[in-house]
Amino acid sequence: MKAVSRNWVASVHVALSLIGLPYAAGTSGVCRKNAISRSLFSSKSVYMSPAAHVKARCPVYPGSDTRRFPVPDDKVDWDTDWPQYSPVNYTAPTVLKKPVWADPEIGPFSPQFNSLDGSVDRRSHEGSYRLQNGKPLNPHGRTGLEGQGLLGRWGPNHAADPIVTRWKRVSTGQRVHHTNSQLPVLQFVSIKRLDCGEWAIPGGMVDPGERISQTLQREFSEEALNSLQASPSEREKIQKRITELFNSAGLQVYKGYVDDPRNTDNAWMETVAVNFHDESGNSVSELPLQAGDDAGQVSWIDVDSSLALYANHLHFLETVAKERNAHW
Ligand code: RP5
Numbered sequence: 001m002k003a004v005s006r007n008w009v010a011s012v013h014v015a016l017s018l019i020g021l022p023y024a025a026g027t028s029g030v031c032r033k034n035a036i037s038r039s040l041f042s043s044k045s046v047y048m049s050p051a052a053h054v055k056a057r058c059p060v061y062p063g064s065d066t067r068r069f070p071v072p073d074d075k076v077d078w079d080t081d082w083p084q085y086s087p088v089n090y091t092a093p094t095v096l097k098k099p100v101w102a103d104p105e106i107g108p109f110s111p112q113f114n115s116l117d118g119s120v121d122r123r124s125h126e127g128s129y130r131l132q133n134g135k136p137l138n139p140h141g142r143t144g145l146e147g148q149g150l151l152g153r154w155g156p157n158h159a160a161d162p163i164v165t166r167w168k169r170v171s172t173g174q175r176v177h178h179t180n181s182q183l184p185v186l187q188f189v190s191i192k193r194l195d196c197g198e199w200a201i202p203g204g205m206v207d208p209g210e211r212i213s214q215t216l217q218r219e220f221s222e223e224a225l226n227s228l229q230a231s232p233s234e235r236e237k238i239q240k241r242i243t244e245l246f247n248s249a250g251l252q253v254y255k256g257y258v259d260d261p262r263n264t265d266n267a268w269m270e271t272v273a274v275n276f277h278d279e280s281g282n283s284v285s286e287l288p289l290q291a292g293d294d295a296g297q298v299s300w301i302d303v304d305s306s307l308a309l310y311a312n313h314l315h316f317l318e319t320v321a322k323e324r325n326a327h328w
Helices: 002-019 029-033 212-224 232-247 313-323
Strands: 036-040 042-048 088-091 145-149 155-167 186-193 251-257 267-278 295-302
Touching: 145 267, 155 212, 155 313, 186 212, 186 313, 212 232, 212 267, 212 295, 232 267, 251 313, 267 313
Parallel strands: 042 251, 088 145, 155 267
Antiparallel strands: 036 042, 155 186, 186 295, 251 267
């Protein structure tokens, strides 16, 4: 298993450098703007600047031809008067079909915002949010589009992001240090999202009533190890390793708003990102990665500031690298 795993890792690196993913050419793009501005919740948790609301204003709404009303930086804040603001109304056909995971139209339906509404948590990690005409207002400001978009919930849509890391090692086991920073290189498990083709942390939505710790482990198992497809004996082996790792003390690196391209004026993503680190390299590092339903590919990727990742996931990784004194 060990030899197979190491060879497999080596071939992934060759393949990645050949296809050039997910590294950005010379810049990490908008995510670089998501500077860590202040501590929140604990010394291990950080909050991005409220101005970091860039992907949530992407010109064309994901999965559609709908164009957002353009919102310049100085008009993001709801408190800035802007009578000309005329956001496009869009709720995706998948959401309009009323699947179990989605809220219906506001009107006859009036959920308990800013509270635990039955098993649906409508509280924001960032405190109380405002309502306008019975609809919640995005706490990070205007996005140029109102409605639910692709998101199931009006208001916060809660996710959890498991950041599984290990040290990059040569075949003899020594850690690899980066030639520029001289610091050891971390690797994290990344998936290539099927919806947009971007590389991302294998996170997912918190089911109603589910604990964040359960979501973290479930999403990682489903998306990066494809445990849903495994035979019962394989699944048992995978679950044992995963449970050990996820029962270890995780490092919470972020809790709050996600600069997700699916966000709207009335619906937005929030997450809790937790780092689980395989220090010795003999826990999940040895499990064969296999992409699950929502992932086109899955891979161990070197942690580096030049990565181009979905939403503001790069920002979470920066915190992990700095906390673990790794190359960035
Ligand atoms: C992001 O969307 C979160 O950070 C998380 O990674 C992901 C959850 O949405 P799905 O992957 O379930 O679509 O905002």
